[in-house]
Amino acid sequence: MKLKLNLYPAAPDMETKIDKILKEALAGRASLIEVAYGPASDSVKKRILNFLNKKEIRRLYSRLEKTDKGWGRIYLHFRRE
Secondary structure, eight states, rough: EEEEEESSSSOOOOOHHHHHHHHHHHHOOOOEEEEEEEEEEEHHHHHHHHHHHHHHHHHSSSSSEEOOOSEEEEEEEEEOO
């Protein structure tokens, strides 16, 4: 199962939206989350990455993949045992 989250335009409650979709992915045993932040500034990207690299959030997913060409996206991969 693949989940998508569109954060464009940037909203002040981005962290809560990301946290909500992470919990949904864990409950539904998703294999991938796509976080699209669009052609936003680097500060938005840094804000998202800083949240995802927190210790308690980082242990929830197995791999993070970034794309910067055109429409910015971050992919979170989950490893299931």
